[in-house]
Amino acid sequence: MKKNGIFITFEGPDGAGKTTQALKLKEYFTQKGISCLLTREPGGTSIGDKIRDILLDTENVKMSAKAEVFLYAAARAQLVTQVILPALEEGNVVICDRYVDSSFAYQAFGLGEDTGFVLKTNEEATGGLYPDLTLLLDVIPEDGLKRQQERHTKGAEAPDRIELKDLEFHRRVRQGYLFLAAIQKERVLLIKAGQGEEEVHKKVMKAVETLLSTRVIQG
Numbered sequence: 001m002k003k004n005g006i007f008i009t010f011e012g013p014d015g016a017g018k019t020t021q022a023l024k025l026k027e028y029f030t031q032k033g034i035s036c037l038l039t040r041e042p043g044g045t046s047i048g049d050k051i052r053d054i055l056l057d058t059e060n061v062k063m064s065a066k067a068e069v070f071l072y073a074a075a076r077a078q079l080v081t082q083v084i085l086p087a088l089e090e091g092n093v094v095i096c097d098r099y100v101d102s103s104f105a106y107q108a109f110g111l112g113e114d115t116g117f118v119l120k121t122n123e124e125a126t127g128g129l130y131p132d133l134t135l136l137l138d139v140i141p142e143d144g145l146k147r148q149q150e151r152h153t154k155g156a157e158a159p160d161r162i163e164l165k166d167l168e169f170h171r172r173v174r175q176g177y178l179f180l181a182a183i184q185k186e187r188v189l190l191i192k193a194g195q196g197e198e199e200v201h202k203k204v205m206k207a208v209e210t211l212l213s214t215r216v217i218q219g
C-alpha cells in the first residue's frame with residue numbers, strides 16, 4: 001500500500017485548466033529537484049490508452065452508463081497498479097490529471113448512475129487509494145467548453161464523445177464537483193478557475209506548499 005509518496009490530483013469540468021495547471025505543477029517539482037510523475041486519466045498505461053480510445057470514440061454513442069463506469073474503473077485499476085502505487089511506494093510525488101472524482105461527477109451526477117455503485121466500483125478499482133490533495137478547478141460549463149473549442153480551433157484535437165454531450169450534462173457534472181468539494185473539505189480544495197492561469201497557479205502552489213510542509217519527501 002501507499003508509503004512515502006505524495007499523491008495530488010486535478011479535477012474539474014471540461015476545459016477548466018487541469019492539464020495546464022498539472023504541467024505547471026510538475027515543472028515546479030522538477031525545478032526543485034523533486035522526483036515527480038505526471039499521469040492522466042483515462043489512460044496513463046498502454047492498456048488504459050486503449051480503453052481511453054473506446055471511451056472517447058464519438059462513434060460509441062450506444063455505450064451504456066454502466067459500461068462507461070466499468071471502463072473508467074478498469075483503466076483506473078490498471079493505472080493504480082502499474083504506475084501510481086509503485087511510484088508512491090518509492091516516495092515520489094504523483095500528479096494525476098483526473099482520477100476517481102471524475103467518475104463521481106461524470107458518471108454519477110452527469111449520467112445519473114447510482115452514486116453508491118460508482119463509489120463502490122471505484123473503491124474496488126483503486127484498492128481505496130485516495131489522493132492526499134485534490135485541486136478542483138471550477139468553471140461554468142459555458143466558459144470551459146469555450147476554452148476547449150478555442151483549443152480545438154488551434155488544431156490540438158477534435159472534440160471527444162464526452163465533450164460533445166449537451167450543456168445540461170456539463171452543468172450536472174459541475175454540480176457533482178461542487179457537492180464533492182462541500183463534503184470532502186479535508187482533501188478537496190475548490191479553486192475558481194475563471195481567473196488567469198498565473199492566479200490559479202498561485203492558489204495551487206499555496207495548497208501544495210501547505211501539504212509539503214506537513215510531509216517529508218525524497219529529493
Ligand SMILES: Nc1ncnc2c1ncn2[C@@H]1O[C@H](COP(=O)(O)OP(=O)(O)OP(=O)(O)O)[C@@H](O)[C@H]1O
Pocket residue numbers: 012013014015016017018019020021147148150151193194195196197198200
Ligand atoms: N486560467 C485560464 N484562463 C484562460 N484560459 C485558460 C486558463 N487555463 C487554461 N486555459 C486555456 O483553456 C484551454 C483548456 O485548458 P486545459 O486543456 O488545461 O483544460 P483541461 O481542464 O485540461 O481540459 P480537458 O477537460 O479538455 O482536459 C487551453 O487552451 C488553455 O490554454
Ligand SMILES: [Mg+2]
Pocket residue numbers: 018019020097
Ligand atoms: Mg486536460
